[in-house]
Amino acid sequence: MKDALAQAAADRSKRSLERVNRAVAAMDSRGIKISLRAVAAEAGVSRNFIYTTPEALERVKSARGRSEGNRVSNLPKVGPQRGSSDESIRMRLAAALAEIDELKREVKRLSDKNTDLVAEVINLQNPLPKNVSPMRRRRF
DSSP states (O other), X not given: OHHHHHHHHHHHHHHHHHHHHHHHHHHHHHTOOOOHHHHXXXXXXXXXXXXXXXXXXHHHHHHHHHHHHTOGGGSOOOXXXXXOOHHHHHHHHHHHHHHHHHHHHXXXXXXXXXXXXXXHHHHHXXXXXXXXXXXXXXXX
């Protein structure tokens, strides 16, 4: 019985390692930044699996080192080096700040909505008995 369980665990670990290898290769070929978290998500394994499996950890670390040099931002610039005018930079900065403000408002709205939904789920999962009246709003 123990041998069968050990063999099943070894097989599962081997399949997971193969998925990590395939995920790293796919991300590398697509030019996606390779991080431990991204590889774990792509491969469908836990980060703990990668950390505790020396082959997987080494594969991710070596791929991460290779991908750093392949990034577009690391490529040498070609053509004449032209600077932006001060007015152009100011306009881009103003547009970026406006977008940041809009995104902050959206995050706040979604955060409030998420809070309300979590409270609703908690209330649905744990309803108060009919003979008890709420004294204060439930915390979650």
